[in-house]
Amino acid sequence: MKGNEALAEAAIRCGCKCFFGYPITPQTELSAYMAKRMEKAGGVFLQAESEIAAINMVLGAASTGVRAMTSSSSPGVSLKAEGISYMAGSDLPAVIINVQRGGPGLGSIQPAQSDYFQATKAVGHGDFHVMVLAPCSVQEMVDAVTLAFDKADQYRMPVMILADGLLGQMMEPVTFPEPKTELPDKSDWAACGHKNERKHHIINSLFLDAPLLEAKVLERYERYKQVEENETDAELYMCDGAELVVTAYGASARVAKSAVTKARAEGIKVGLFRPKTLWPFPVKEINEACKDAKKILDVEMSMGQMIYDVKLATECRIPVEFYGRTGGVIPTPAEVYEEIKKLTGGAQ
Numbered sequence: 001m002k003g004n005e006a007l008a009e010a011a012i013r014c015g016c017k018c019f020f021g022y023p024i025t026p027q028t029e030l031s032a033y034m035a036k037r038m039e040k041a042g043g044v045f046l047q048a049e050s051e052i053a054a055i056n057m058v059l060g061a062a063s064t065g066v067r068a069m070t071s072s073s074s075p076g077v078s079l080k081a082e083g084i085s086y087m088a089g090s091d092l093p094a095v096i097i098n099v100q101r102g103g104p105g106l107g108s109i110q111p112a113q114s115d116y117f118q119a120t121k122a123v124g125h126g127d128f129h130v131m132v133l134a135p136c137s138v139q140e141m142v143d144a145v146t147l148a149f150d151k152a153d154q155y156r157m158p159v160m161i162l163a164d165g166l167l168g169q170m171m172e173p174v175t176f177p178e179p180k181t182e183l184p185d186k187s188d189w190a191a192c193g194h195k196n197e198r199k200h201h202i203i204n205s206l207f208l209d210a211p212l213l214e215a216k217v218l219e220r221y222e223r224y225k226q227v228e229e230n231e232t233d234a235e236l237y238m239c240d241g242a243e244l245v246v247t248a249y250g251a252s253a254r255v256a257k258s259a260v261t262k263a264r265a266e267g268i269k270v271g272l273f274r275p276k277t278l279w280p281f282p283v284k285e286i287n288e289a290c291k292d293a294k295k296i297l298d299v300e301m302s303m304g305q306m307i308y309d310v311k312l313a314t315e316c317r318i319p320v321e322f323y324g325r326t327g328g329v330i331p332t333p334a335e336v337y338e339e340i341k342k343l344t345g346g347a348q
Contacts, residue, residue, distance in 0.1 A: 004030040004033070013178070025109040027072060055070055062092040064190055068094050119132045127220075129279055132277065162250065232280050233277045247273045252300050278309075296318050299324065321339075
């Protein structure tokens with residue numbers, strides 16, 4: 001199944017009842033699939049008049065306690081930033097999918113990974129985080145949708161799936177979970193009708209009293225601590241004894257894995273660290289992967305945005321080199337393999 005369509009089908013099976021979006025390449029198939037399937041699945045699809053309208057519709061739907069989602073590509077997610085901040089400030093669970101394309105500006109419609117900073121550092125104004133998941137296959141995108149909805153509900157926060165045009169457009173075999181029939185009860189906070197049996201639930205991100213807003217932010221960061229402690233995830237591939245560790249996520253990790261496999265077969269002591277969560281970043285996992293490393297090679301389809309988290313997580317103890325392509329150009333396994341040979345001197 002094509003990645004974009006698999007994301008949509010997975011969301012429906014997870015109990016997503018409201019999808020609000022706006023077409024933009026390379027994620028439009030996701031919206032088109034939702035347009036065909038949502039009504040038949042008992043949900044609502046609406047093509048909004050803009051990305052700004054779409055994210056605010058998600059805010060409204062999420063405030064009633066239903067599972068709601070939107071998707072876009074890079075410039076569209078920029079337009080959604082204000083609404084994402086409002087959702088974080090209102091402690092609302094929702095899922096946002098970014099099928100990245102080249103930038104900045106309108107850039108290109110080709111795959112890229114240049115929205116890492118936006119997703120992990122600056123997805124909106126104010127003191128807040130969103131959980132960021134980074135799948136590297138169509139099957140992982142399906143699994144990420146389930147995880148995203150569940151963690152959004154558990155921690156009452158937006159969760160972003162950071163895909164890219166390569167993953168969105170490629171076709172792979174995929175297995176879907178059975179449709180969810182039971183969803184979390186949100187009646188203790190959602191604005192879902194009180195029937196004069198309880199106090200009104202107010203969904204709001206405006207607090208004019210400064211100490212009250214500070215208390216809200218501090219409480220939210222206590223939840224973020226739990227996320228950082230419990231929700232990191234990563235793949236460690238051939239990292240035992242690796243003197244060079246390649247770090248990569250998403251589609252570029254697929255490319256890097258091929259290069260690492262070839263290099264290992266030739267006796268080069270190299271491994272791959274692939275974060276599956278970008279926020280929180282898997283600090284414990286990367287230090288385990290790099291316990292024998294003398295160098296790190298960061299590979300991205302950008303000018304090197306994850307490299308700062310790699311350096312921070314390893315406390316700059318290990319030199320970090322970078323190889324990347326940008327603007328929609330995809331690195332090849334051969335290119336990464338040559339970088340590995342250059343840094344290691346080849347097989348010993």
